[in-house]
Amino acid sequence: MVVVSAANAWNLTGLSMILFSAALRNIPKEILESAQMENANGIQRFFRITLPLLRPTLVTTILLMSLLSLANFTVVYVMTAGGPGTSTMILPVYSYLQAFQYDNLGYGALVGDAMVILAAVLSFVYVRLSRSRI
Secondary structure, X not given: OHHHHHHHHHHHHHHHHHHHHXXXXXXXXXXXXXXXXXXXXXXXXXXXXXXXXXXXXXXXXXXXXXXXXXXXXXXXXXXXXXXOOOOOOOHHHHHHHHHHHOOOHHHHHHHHHHHHXXXXXXHHHXXXXXXXXX
C-alpha cells in the first residue's frame, strides 16, 4: 500500500505545483512591498500575508487531491490490480472487478454510486469546515 501511496503522491504533485504557482503569481506585489516597508520579516510576511491569501487555493487543492486519491483507479489497477489478496483494494478497483470480472454489473454500479455519494458528502463537509475558518 505504501508503494501505491507514493505513486499517487508523485502523480498528483505536478497539479498541486501548478495550482500554487498560479496562486503565488496572483498575490499583489504592493501588499508584500508595503509589509516590507513596515519592517515585516520574511516569516511574518508569509504567515500574515501570503498564507491567508493562499487559503482558497489551499482548500481547493486539498479537496481535489483528496477526491483524486479516493478515486484513483488507474494507478492502483495498473500496479497491483487490488492485490496481493485485497491489500490494495480500493472502491474503484472493487467496483470494476465486481462489474467486469465477476459479471455482477448491478453491484458494481451500486459501489460506483456509493463512491459518488461518499465523495459528495466528504466535499460538502470539507468545504463547510474550511469556510468557517476563513
